[in-house]
């Protein structure tokens with residue numbers, strides 16, 4: 059009997075893509091220069107070989123493929139390189155492959171100064187994705203960090219990407235949907251280096267002085283963070299009594315994609331200024347961070363308060379990075395109560411929580427929101443491989459719990 063009791067919680071955590079006892083999280087954030095520097099554009103087009111039937115292409119939004127070498131008729135080595143270095147080891151790739159005749163090919167992904175991280179996802183239309191489940195995972199990673207896998211290809215194009223493609227186009231469609239559903243106001247508050255729009259949605263009571271903020275996709279490959287963000291916002295946009303009461307009472311700002319250039323250019327980490335945006339929330343050297351901080355400075359003036367903020371990201375596992383609980387913001391204890399609710403509402407789930415800001419310059423967005431506005435702010439990290447169903451369920455619970463707490467605390 060005891061054994062069964064012990065096994066079940068473990069299984070439910072494994073199903074969520076999290077193993078107990080392995081959580082470390084990242085170390086203290088260090089300052090780096092956020093002055094604009096060059097990024098390397100990738101050559102775009104079709105990769106073909108004399109006499110070969112297999113073709114590759116990267117001339118689409120979100121693609122990343124820097125070179126292809128033919129080893130033989132059915133084996134190809136692909137080079138995936140970063141936009142510039144040094145860069146975080148989040149080697150994003152996305153490309154299409156097809157063949158004049160049906161053939162089984164082996165692809166070896168190799169990376170510039172990085173090891174394989176993302177299990178390939180496959181699609182026949184660029185919208186519906188499935189994971190390429192490795193037959194023998196231990197044999198496909200090689201010692202130099204490359205990754206080989208087999209694939210059946212034919213005349214129909216196969217899309218291969220590190221995660222589902224959620225570019226500015228899909229985000230634009232999602233925004234249109236939520237604007238219609240929840241009656242949101244849509245504004246452009248700035249443009250990126252390459253002229254892409256930085257957009258803010260305002261959801262809820264536009265006259266309310268009680269406001270919240272959600273941002274996401276500072277880091278281009280972090281698609282699971284965007285999936286979590288969308289589910290969170292969608293829950294707040296529902297028509298049940300809780301969401302309606304919340305939207306009557308509060309105003310929620312959403313910046314769905316902070317880094318549209320990085321997303322659409324298939325970058326590993328940076329914006330088109332070659333900078334990690336989530337290290338620029340003190341200098342504001344980059345147009346994307348500057349647009350959002352200028353917008354907030356105009357909007358958040360007395361008696362308006364920014365009570366709560368979330369910044370959605372992805373990493374190897376689900377983590378919440380918080381402000382040191384010793385520091386008191388506008389609603390001391392709110393973050394802790396909110397996180398505690400996860401433990402109660404999801405059987406077997408123990409959130410990974412780590413304080414990541416206690417003092418000093420605000421390199422990151424959440425620390426900036428806290429230090430500037432006293433906002434209860436945290437980073438909502440989702441694992442690269444966290445099950446997509448679990449991402450949705452967790453975000454819905456997160457939104458419900460937050461709406462209840464805020465409606466209760468700010469009567």
Ligand SMILES: [Zn+2]
Pocket residue numbers: 276277280371372
């Ligand atoms: Zn991130």
